[in-house]
Amino acid sequence: MSVLAIVSLKNGQPTKGGLEAASYAAAYAQAQGVEAVALVAGPMQSDGGLGATGIVRVLHCATELSDSSQWARLADAASKECGASGVVLTHDHTGRAIGPRLAVRLQAGMVSGVTELPNAGAVRKNVFSGKAMADVEVSSNTVVYSVTPNAFGVRDGGGTAEVSAFSAEVGEARERVTGFDPASADGQTPLPEADLVVSAGRGLKGPENWGIVEDLAKALGATTACSRPVSDIGWRPHHEHVGQTGITIRPNLYIAAGISGAIQHLAGVNQSKVIVVINTDPEAPFFKAADYGIVGDAFEVLPRLTAAVKALDA
Amino acid sequence: MKILVCISQAPDTTSRIAFTDGGKTFDSTGVQYIVNPYDEWYALVRGIELKEAHGGTVTTITVGGAVCDPVIRKALAIGADDAVRVDAEPTDAMQTAELIASYAKNQAFDLILCGKETIDHNGSLVPAMVAEMLDWPFIALATHLEVEGIEASLKRESAGGTEHVKVNLPLVLSASKGMAEQRIPNMRGIMSARSKPLNVEQGEAAAMSSVRQFSLPPEKGACKIIPADQAEELIRLLREEAKAI
Numbered sequence: 298m299s300v301l302a303i304v305s306l307k308n309g310q311p312t313k314g315g316l317e318a319a320s321y322a323a324a325y326a327q328a329q330g331v332e333a334v335a336l337v338a339g340p341m342q343s344d345g346g347l348g349a350t351g352i353v354r355v356l357h358c359a360t361e362l363s364d365s366s367q368w369a370r371l372a373d374a375a376s377k378e379c380g381a382s383g384v385v386l387t388h389d390h391t392g393r394a395i396g397p398r399l400a401v402r403l404q405a406g407m408v409s410g411v412t413e414l415p416n417a418g419a420v421r422k423n424v425f426s427g428k429a430m431a432d433v434e435v436s437s438n439t440v441v442y443s444v445t446p447n448a449f450g451v452r453d454g455g456g457t458a459e460v461s462a463f464s465a466e467v468g469e470a471r472e473r474v475t476g477f478d479p480a481s482a483d484g485q486t487p488l489p490e491a492d493l494v495v496s497a498g499r500g501l502k503g504p505e506n507w508g509i510v511e512d513l514a515k516a517l518g519a520t521t522a523c524s525r526p527v528s529d530i531g532w533r534p535h536h537e538h539v540g541q542t543g544i545t546i547r548p549n550l551y552i553a554a555g556i557s558g559a560i561q562h563l564a565g566v567n568q569s570k571v572i573v574v575i576n577t578d579p580e581a582p583f584f585k586a587a588d589y590g591i592v593g594d595a596f597e598v599l600p601r602l603t604a605a606v607k608a609l610d611a
Numbered sequence: 612m613k614i615l616v617c618i619s620q621a622p623d624t625t626s627r628i629a630f631t632d633g634g635k636t637f638d639s640t641g642v643q644y645i646v647n648p649y650d651e652w653y654a655l656v657r658g659i660e661l662k663e664a665h666g667g668t669v670t671t672i673t674v675g676g677a678v679c680d681p682v683i684r685k686a687l688a689i690g691a692d693d694a695v696r697v698d699a700e701p702t703d704a705m706q707t708a709e710l711i712a713s714y715a716k717n718q719a720f721d722l723i724l725c726g727k728e729t730i731d732h733n734g735s736l737v738p739a740m741v742a743e744m745l746d747w748p749f750i751a752l753a754t755h756l757e758v759e760g761i762e763a764s765l766k767r768e769s770a771g772g773t774e775h776v777k778v779n780l781p782l783v784l785s786a787s788k789g790m791a792e793q794r795i796p797n798m799r800g801i802m803s804a805r806s807k808p809l810n811v812e813q814g815e816a817a818a819m820s821s822v823r824q825f826s827l828p829p830e831k832g833a834c835k836i837i838p839a840d841q842a843e844e845l846i847r848l849l850r851e852e853a854k855a856i
């Protein structure tokens with residue numbers, strides 16, 4: 298018996314989300330007294346650091362796969378090979394494409410976006426876009442979970458995993474990848490994985506003013522985000538839109554400047570560990586959801602914060 | 612082109628979220644239901660645009676009771692041609708997907724468009740499950756879709772950027788922001804929606820998971836206000852007190 302983690306690779310290394318899935322699988326396997334196994338596809342150096350998360354054995358498929366149907370077949374074969382009673386993925390584009398396909402193949406109940414280890418036969422996930430939590434029970438023998446990015450963290454316990462070559466009949470690829478546009482030229486961490494986020498709203502008044510937001514983000518090593526109207530009007534790209542109808546994030550730190558804190562915005566960010574709000578209006582609803590607040594003009598406050606961050610590191 | 616759009620109802624985004632029955636049931640008292648925004652703004656509107664460009668039909672499918680009829684009429688008012696409601700109270704995604712896939716199996720659809728997730732359960736599961744049940748290709752988090760002949764060109768959100776993909780029809784996708792712009796139904800749409808067909812089908816499928824208990828997140832403590840001219844103090848607190856940077 299085992300718990301199997303499906304780990305995505307980027308540039309030959311597990312992604313942060315992949316390491317989180319591996320860490321979750323290892324902890325879940327340990328709680329059940331079974332083996333923790335990981336499946337990767339594509340070129341990877343040694344165990345890719347998966348042993349340190351508690352994974353004991355890595356099934357390594359040398360061929361890179363991007364097709365969800367092929368991935369599901371590979372994962373299906375791997376879970377049979379290691380007798381998996383649980384399969385763990387990341388709740389990102391892979392968990393949304395491969396996980397549900399695999400659940401159908403394994404006839405397993407799937408819970409997506411879990412935030413904690415299962416407890417007394419139920420597993421916790423966020424529902425209503427972060428406004429509530431649900432404890433979900435699965436009735437099938439095998440379970441498939443996808444883990445919310447930044448919820449569980451990466452375990453680093455030292456150790457190395459045994460790597461063995463793995464392959465399976467996965468059928469033909471039906472998706473042909475023809476190009477890739479990076480989200481940002483300067484290599485920001487993708488928003489769902491980011492630990493630090495600097496976000497701004499309509500209070501910034503126009504796209505030409507985003508320099509002060511980007512400066513603070515750069516000084517902190519943070520990723521930039523925005524409110525919905527800002528991306529709707531085209532001041533910022535769509536992938537920066539956070540909230541109930543954008544991306545849901547849970548960074549360590551979320552700094553919001555010139556955002557009022559509408560309920561739909563809060564839904565996507567209220568699980569951030571620390572929230573800082575900068576707003577000229579002391580009555581802005583966002584202050585009720587914040588840990589730290591500055592009642593003031595973002596045009597003055599943001600450059601001051603940037604200078605203070607630079608002074609810290611100087 | 613024959614297009615199926617999966618439509619779910621969801622509580623209005625301003626709804627107060629509360630539970631009854633010791634946390635077992637969502638309290639729908641006073642809650643307004645809307646078409647799930649991802650289904651409406653992105654999947655449905657793109658389906659209608661493709662039909663306008665290439666000809667064909669847009670059918671919506673909803674798994675749920677008669678309480679869903681108002682949001683189905685809204686989808687018809689926006690421009691779908693007809694609607695199917697599979698009369699069941701689904702417990703989980705597997706069951707919902709099975710009911711949709713069984714309906715779609717013999718209907719020769721070219722495209723099944725879904726929203727990326729519902730804003731109540733946030734599952735993001737039904738679209739790929741339907742694809743697997745039909746053994747069709749699936750594109751998650753699609754932000755762009757063009758169709759030429761039997762070939763679909765798409766963009767999808769992927770780690771750190773946007774991937775361009777080509778796939779042959781038939782295809783299932785889950786739509787994300789960027790796919791289309793919201794459309795407000797006009798008076799003619801609303802009038803004609805009343806007479807468009809809404810067919811009720813029966814179906815049966817098993818669920819594999821269920822919610823045992825809902826709960827609400829803990830309340831935030833009070834917000835610490837720092838004077839605007841002491842922004843440096845905020846940075847110190849973030850490092851020393853909150854240990855966030």
Ligand SMILES: Cc1cc2nc3c(=O)[nH]c(=O)nc-3n(C[C@H](O)[C@H](O)[C@H](O)COP(=O)(O)OP(=O)(O)OC[C@H]3O[C@@H](n4cnc5c(N)ncnc54)[C@H](O)[C@@H]3O)c2cc1C
Binds near residue numbers: 565
């Ligand atoms: C179905 C639905 C879904 C939605 N989904 C989302 C979503 O996912 N994400 C989202 O963000 N919104 C969403 N919204 C929109 C949401 O209701 C709000 O309209 C939106 O979040 C407001 O954006 P904002 O805070 O940038 O702008 P505003 O509400 O206009 O707020 C601007 C704020 O900036 C402050 N300000 C002005 N000047 C300054 C200055 N110089 N310095 C500092 N502060 C200043 C003002 O006091 C104000 O509080 C949704 C709405 C609906 C109906």
